[in-house]
Amino acid sequence: MVALAGIPMDAAAVMSTVLEGILYGFSVLMCLGTIWTFTYKRHIQDVNRPIAVVATLLFVLSTAHIVVDIIHLEHGLVKYRDTFPGGPVAFFADVTQVTFVIKNAIYTLQTLLGDGVVIYRCYVVWQSAWIIVIPCMMWCGVAASGVCSVYYFSQASMAEIENFFAAKIGHWVAAFLASTLATNMLSTGLLAYRIWTIERKVSAVCTTKRKVPILRVLIDAAVLYSAALGSSIICFGLWNDGLYVMGDLIVPIVSIAFYMVFIRVATSQSNQHYPSTAHRETTETERRKLQQHPLQPLIQRPNDSGFSLGDSSKVETHPLT
Known part of the structure; x- marks a missing residue:
């Protein structure tokens, strides 16, 4: 990896860090918004752990990654600027640097955590372990390819560094990106x-529609994450060092995707009400179905373990944790 579309690797490193x-x-x-949302006017025992x-x-993980990224940038531009063979450009192209390996290890952990959250949400709404068998197997593939890519980063030879995209190390990176994208898209x-x-x-029972439908929120988060991964895969397919920049950007994007789901869902339910008393008798069948529905963790009243339509109080929608 020598240059990013004509831009030296040291400039690319500055760009990715900024x-x-x-x-x-x-x-x-x-x-901070997430913390406020699940702690505001709640007792400590009611906090969703x-x-x-x-x-x-x-x-x-996001904080650790940017701290290591800043240290990596300082090493290349200041500490080893005059002593590293080839200067800063060669330093930032060297994937065997300890700070670079640590960055990618943190990135792998962040990805595994983000994909794991999506798979767990899938299990919660389906309430079936069978439905997540394939996503879990794919998650294991993500973990294996991620660990192997980090290992080969630390063991790469000079020839592999100079031919990153064609070498074994590049193949592991491609496998990691493709597997995490496939896992996320299937689970979502x-x-x-x-x-x-x-x-x-x-919608047949509630009198008012959600301001921000849950489905749209999840799709927005999935599109954000998938767009970042898709950009990385495109860069790899074109043998473009933009892959270096996208690798740093995906880490905070994983956090943003998780936080946006929780905050937007949790703050969009204040105007939801149940049907009025005049319509209760006509919806008795729907009530029984919803009371027995396996999605209790998805929609439930505060301090209630099930879905009940016995009054006109507000409901709280929990963000598929």
Whole structure:
């Protein structure tokens, strides 16, 4: 990897770090919004712990990645500027650098966490372990290809560095990108189909429509993440070093995609009501179906374990954790 469309690798490194910093700033704001959303006017025992753990891990990994990225940039432009053979351009092209390997290890962990969250959401709405067998197998493929790519980064020879896209290391990177894109699209597709079916049932009972439908929120997040991965795959197919930049940008994008689902769903339910008393008798059949429906973690009243239509109180929609 020598240049990014005519731009030296040192300039590409600066570009990727600056852009990642901007996206990281957005992810921090959205992380704070997520924390506020699931803690506002709630007791500590009512806080959704899985969401808190995932949000914290995403924040920690994003922060660690940009810190290592800044250190990597400082090493190439300042510390080893005059001592590394070939100068900063050769330094940033060297994938065996410890900081570069650590960056990619963090990127792999962030990707595995993000894909795991989507698969878990899929399990929650389907309430069946069989439906996630294939996504889990694909997730294992993502993990294997990610670990192998990080390992080969650390062991790459000079010939492999100079012919990155044609070497074994490039093939592992391509396998990692393709497998995570396929895993995300399959899991999101299964999730979207299930939510579409339940949305049809819920719309027949609720008197007001959601301002931000759950399905649209999930699709928006999936499109954002898929667009970043698709751009990386295109760069690889064209043997373009834009892959270097996109690798840094995907890390905060994973966090943003998770936070946007939680925040937009959690803040769009304040105007939802159940049908009025005059229509209760005519919807008794729908009530029984919804009470028995396996999507209880998706739509439920606060402090209630099931879906009930016994009054006209507001409902709270939990973001598919």
